[in-house]
Amino acid sequence: MADREAVEQEERTSLAEELGVRIYIMGKEYRVPAGLTIMKAMEYAGYKFIRGAGCRAGFCGACGTVYRKEGEYKLRFAVACQKLVEDGMFLVQLPFAPAPRVSYDLEKLRPTENVLLKLYPELARCVACNTCTKACPQEIPVMDYIQAALRGDIKRVAELSFDCIQCGLCSMRCPADIKHYHVAQLARRLYGRYLAPKAEHLAQRVAEIEAGRFDEELDRLTRMGKEELSKLYEARQIEEGVGV
Amino acid sequence: MITSGYPDSMRELIALVEATRPERLKTSPPRMSAKEREEILREWHPDYKAGTKRPLSIGPSKGELVPHEVADLLEAYPLISPEEVDLSQIDYDVDVLIIGGGGAGTVAALWAYYEGIKPERILIATKLRWGDSNSIMAQGGIQAADRPEDSPAIHYLDIMGGGHYTNKPELVRALVTDGPMIIKWHESLGVMYDKNPDGSFVEKHGGGTSRMRMHSAKDYTGMEIMRALRDEARNIGIPVVEFAPAVELLMDDRGQVAGAILFNLETSQYLVVRAKATVLATGGFGRLHIQGFPTTNHYGATADGLVLAYRVGAKLRDMDAVQYHPTGVAYPEALVGQLVTEKVRGMGAMPVNRHGEAFVYPLEPRDVESAAFIRECYGRGNGVETPTGMRGVWLDSPMIEELHGPGTIKRELAAMWRMFNRFGIDMAKEPILVFPTLHYQNGGVEIDEHGWTGVPGLFAGGEVEGGVHGKNRLMGNSLLDYNVFGRRAGISAARHAKVAKLGKLSLEHIVAYSKMLAEAGINNDRKAPLLLPEYRGERALARSLKIRI
């Protein structure tokens, strides 16, 4: 009897060691092993995601998470799939951001210095509190690109915001109700469409294809059997360049 | 448990990598010969492992070898029965239904619209959020033969060789011919590709390419394209219903596909969509974890489209070939299986074993490169072991900084740098540990060059379809694939919708399919599609009750 108790005691101890991390999912305590991401820890605890999980690799912005650590007054922000759990984390996910975007016709817009402000006039409400930057799980200088938007610098908005995963946490924290990530999307498209120089070699190639310049060669290749093709393949010239 | 940076045991091995780096910067192992490539694939590629596949026992591709994990879903019973759903109550009546809200689906919607279908007559139904897809995760780039040194014909040859001549020629031809036009379309949509000051694209090599034709947008290429496509579709006002996967295709009494039954994941109610044309754009199967491999894929990559298409009589092809990306993360544990873009090797990082030795040409086609990594770890015992017992090889990322100057990684591989940095690893200074990870469904639903599946009313584009890549896809051809065939499927669906006449809606085909399953002696405890993988902890699952609330 005593033996069994000892074994049970040992099991409990090793379990407590194994499940060494206390997390609070929307206030409710769970114990999970160390070394898991927030996403995997929630699954470990028994949550099956419908919302709040997307690419699971830090690219889609579906798992924006707000957390606070025990003893701290500050909120912190992360994407759940890219952040390890820490002891005493209070967690809630924000799987949707009700930040309205403005529809526009890119062909009719021009990259003028007031176009961003015209479509998103609330930009002018920015008080430079920088709360957006602090909320960004990608560590993008969000306030800086909003400031660039205010002064009509589309290129700078496009470049500074480029790594945005559009989780929307910035806009949910903004006291001025700015829709940062929508403004940034608009700026990037304006930049790509109007300000970035066009690729001449591309236009030329498209014209060649439309004129049927490669048709004959492709006709021949598509009719070729494996043997003939593999001869050509093995003999093909490899262009010198990066990676070779 | 170490949660930041490398443990000492791995740090010691990094010293060996650093020691050989100056020498390795000067020389690289040679490319393998055709014979060597064949041999290493046969001996070390997971596709060749015995006991991992079985022939399909029923259906249009009966007898074809597929991985057990795929067969289990194809040889499974429907989630719904015809008695449960009322087909007389139509929730959405549209011209074109697009199943899948990733790259292919969004491209199909845009081109159906350009082809003359009104936005409100299109519907995108998607299982997760619009854009949550493998498309948005693609990092390295998109191929298109648009430089004067290059041509669609050379691109064609690279693809056929990389796919071991198993590709469907007319699909490859469509891919290489449309490529430059697709990039031009993207340019007009404002996609911010990396460009030189004169406007020409910065183009690099990928595994198996003979010309530099990889267009990229830092290492957020997929995200940048997906963001712009989605934004454009939002401008046009194409309706989207999220968290509503298709659980079954609908047919009519004339044998045409006529829409789908959607399932609202949040309210558990079904929705009936009647559509004159349906485009399958459901993506691939990474979340089936073929042979237990970790995966780079998004949460919803569960092969639903294969199941749905197979039940209405579409053929599958090349499903025996699975793409393992050579460089999945092997350390830290929390990131295992996540993608390290091929662009890292494209920019000069070399695979290195535990002794600091280069052992393979860095840019072989993916299957060959993966096989070489597996051989190094499990055949030659030259892998690096992590504290959790996982094996991998080094990818010597600091070489990139040596070759292109300090700061290059943070600038051009921002996503990669950020990912490792979050876990205390600075890949500009330290090598990273990698091992092959399940990446792509090479095969899929067979289509013709118009994106038609051969079943009236059903079209497909993107990873769900097969034939474009044969048995092995090259880097940068999946982003191109979803654009080229998403577009072609969208256009074909629009044209079909303009002339199609629908009969009475029916789910008879799933009754017939279930009958076929029963006759083949297949037990009815297996259901499909899977919809979402199961990742809940064993401890939690062991105590779960099926109480309806």
Add this chain to the structure above:
Amino acid sequence: MRIAYYPGCSLKALAANFDRSARAAMGALGVELVELERWNCCGTVSSLTTDDLMRQLAPVRNLIRAQEAGERRLVTACAMCYNTLKRAALRVEAHPEELAKINAFLDEEPDYRGGVRVLHLLELLRDEVGFEAVAKRVVRPLEGLRVAPYYGCLLLRPRGVGLDDPENPSILEELVRALGAEPVDSPLKGQCCGSYHTVAHKEVVARRAHKILSEAASRGAEALISSCPLCSFNLDNRQRLIRELDGSFAPLPVLYFTELMALAFGLEEALSPEGHYVDPRPFLEERQLLRR
């Protein structure tokens, strides 16, 4: 002389001609305006509520940027930015408890320690460069040109923030004289232009601008100068609406004072039609102050 320069948003967008002419004219006087590497909107219009500490974040953050760059002085051209930044700078020095609160909020920044002096270009001209030096640099004296200085609110009010006597300012007049032109006085030179009402109440602003412009014109002014992009917008662009309201109204060119300087310094390229509703060039060409 090199001095830290805060251009402000307007000078990067609709008032780019103000920025261009300021850099050119000051450069000609040997003053290099060194733009802060990073800056944000000044905060614009000071709010009328008493609890407006949040509104001080933007200006104080800019003062931190200057402090970070090791600067003790920060010069602006825009009257609005000048007013906002200077008020904030003076306020936090007078109220250390408010500064402490702001610093606590801006916890990602180094504390603002005070001591950055906010200057307007006009002050720099008057107090350091000197109007004699300005006069010496003139290569094309604006002889006979009658120019009405317009101060508006922000250069003058409130007392203590303004750079001149709010009742009887003379700094712009002195500049005009130094450039060889003749200042035209107007009782409305310190009247508000209508400010942001221009967004919601265009007509109210147009009527006000009408008064200000007509008063100056009736006293013989051929052009008006300002130091504020918003004043300039209201006085210049609203002339379209003024013409609709009063068909007999004759257009009056509105220039930034820096443009007038550039003109007298022979820096014609700094004077462009962009940024103006009433193009000043035909009239200046006619007066042979600008080459055709």
